[in-house]
Amino acid sequence: MSQATWNSVDDYFNGLFSLDDSVMQQVQENCRVAGLPAISVSPCQGMFLQILAQSCRAGRILEIGTLGGYSGIWLARALADNGKLVTIEYEAKHAEVARRNFDLAGVGSGVTIINADAKPALTSLIEKSVDPFDLVFIDADKPGYVDYLALSLRLSHQGTVIVADNVVRKGEVANLETDEERVVGVRNFLKALAAEKSLRTTALQTVGVKGYDGFSISVVL
Numbered sequence: 001m002s003q004a005t006w007n008s009v010d011d012y013f014n015g016l017f018s019l020d021d022s023v024m025q026q027v028q029e030n031c032r033v034a035g036l037p038a039i040s041v042s043p044c045q046g047m048f049l050q051i052l053a054q055s056c057r058a059g060r061i062l063e064i065g066t067l068g069g070y071s072g073i074w075l076a077r078a079l080a081d082n083g084k085l086v087t088i089e090y091e092a093k094h095a096e097v098a099r100r101n102f103d104l105a106g107v108g109s110g111v112t113i114i115n116a117d118a119k120p121a122l123t124s125l126i127e128k129s130v131d132p133f134d135l136v137f138i139d140a141d142k143p144g145y146v147d148y149l150a151l152s153l154r155l156s157h158q159g160t161v162i163v164a165d166n167v168v169r170k171g172e173v174a175n176l177e178t179d180e181e182r183v184v185g186v187r188n189f190l191k192a193l194a195a196e197k198s199l200r201t202t203a204l205q206t207v208g209v210k211g212y213d214g215f216s217i218s219v220v221l
């Protein structure tokens, strides 16, 4: 199996399930023109996140790592009219592109972008005693994932779904020899998930236009 095969199957699914509408194409084009890295989730993965959010009837969603807002739009489309997406991004340029994209997609009124480093931003949400989130999507810097988990748990309730991107890293997650900081970061995160008695967790390997990677999926017990 090769990247070309994975690409053609993703293309097939995108067409079959109409996953790449003109708004989403414009959003990706805006990200490309602004010079953002092409590391957003894929259309199939975006719909996976949207379905997770809809199946837990998420009214409040927290995203850590906005980039240009692509995954956030998928998530925001799962919200009811008065629902809220809070998404954290420390690069001002990314946050600006994301703001335009959320507005373009017609979800802007339900989205708050916090343009700050994720750890202090999360700590501040905890200090403000904001209502807990129903779904958390972790997708920022990989060495930060362990802390994002600990902080997210303090912003969760029983039944909150916590999903994290990029936990397989071409299979490197199971290579105990590696000292690559992103791989070590996700492995420490997975160990923390496993040790957390208040969570039920699994992880799924994925292939597609984003290569070979995967998601962890947890629910707060």
Ligand code: SAH
Pocket: 039, 040, 041, 064, 065, 066, 067, 068, 069, 070, 071, 072, 088, 089, 090, 091, 094, 116, 117, 118, 119, 139, 140, 141, 144
């Ligand atoms: N979720 C996005 C992709 C996120 S890429 C999507 O699928 O569309 C990761 C993003 O996290 C980048 O925009 C990066 O600038 C941001 N990021 C990295 N470290 C961060 C930190 N410490 N705090 C907040 N954002 C961070």
Ligand code: DHB
Pocket: 039, 040, 041, 139, 140, 165, 166
């Ligand atoms: C990278 C980050 C991501 O969130 C992703 O989905 C793919 C790649 C990266 O930092 O290389």
Ligand code: MG
Pocket: 039, 040, 041, 139, 165, 166
């Ligand atoms: Mg990612």
